[in-house]
Amino acid sequence: MNPSFIFRSGALITATGISFGAFGSHGLRTIKPPLPDSKISSWNTASSYLIYNGLALLAISFHPGLLGASRKYRLASGLIMSGAAVFSGSIFALVLARDKFRWLGPITPLGGVGMIAG
Numbered sequence: 001m002n003p004s005f006i007f008r009s010g011a012l013i014t015a016t017g018i019s020f021g022a023f024g025s026h027g028l029r030t031i032k033p034p035l036p037d038s039k040i041s042s043w044n045t046a047s048s049y050l051i052y053n054g055l056a057l058l059a060i061s062f063h064p065g066l067l068g069a070s071r072k073y074r075l076a077s078g079l080i081m082s083g084a085a086v087f088s089g090s091i092f093a094l095v096l097a098r099d100k101f102r103w104l105g106p107i108t109p110l111g112g113v114g115m116i117a118g
Contacts, residue, residue: 001074003061009081010057017050020092028095039095046091053084053115076118083114 024043028035057080065073090104090111 001077006057006074006077007061009077010054010059010061012054013050013057013081013084014054017047017052017054017088020050020088021047035095035098042091043095046088046095049115050084050088053080053118056080056118079114079118081118083111083116083118085111087111087115 021044024040024047028040028043057077060073060077060080063073087108088111090108093101094104094108
């Protein structure tokens with residue numbers, strides 16, 4: 001994983017978080033039957049965490065340690081990417097599927113652990 005890949009991943013994750021946040025603020029309210037406010041709040045939390053983690057990846061991509069022999073920055077980046085995908089992705093799926101995939105609920109914290117470890 002090189003700095004360019006980490007930067008592009010951070011930019012994509014941030015843009016996705018912004019886009020999904022906008023959809024959550026506008027599009028989710030038009031779904032019939034209406035979603036409860038708690039589901040919309042969960043959606044907004046997931047999109048916010050995508051933004052935060054995308055920004056973290058952008059910051060890591062500029063760290064000079066990425067150009068050296070140290071693998072800790074690459075490991076941190078991978079953990080942040082995968083953690084954000086699992087955490088936010090599972091919440092988005094739970095909201096859109098209206099809890100049809102309840103088994104995703106216990107997976108969500110694993111994504112949080114990945115983000116924290118990163």
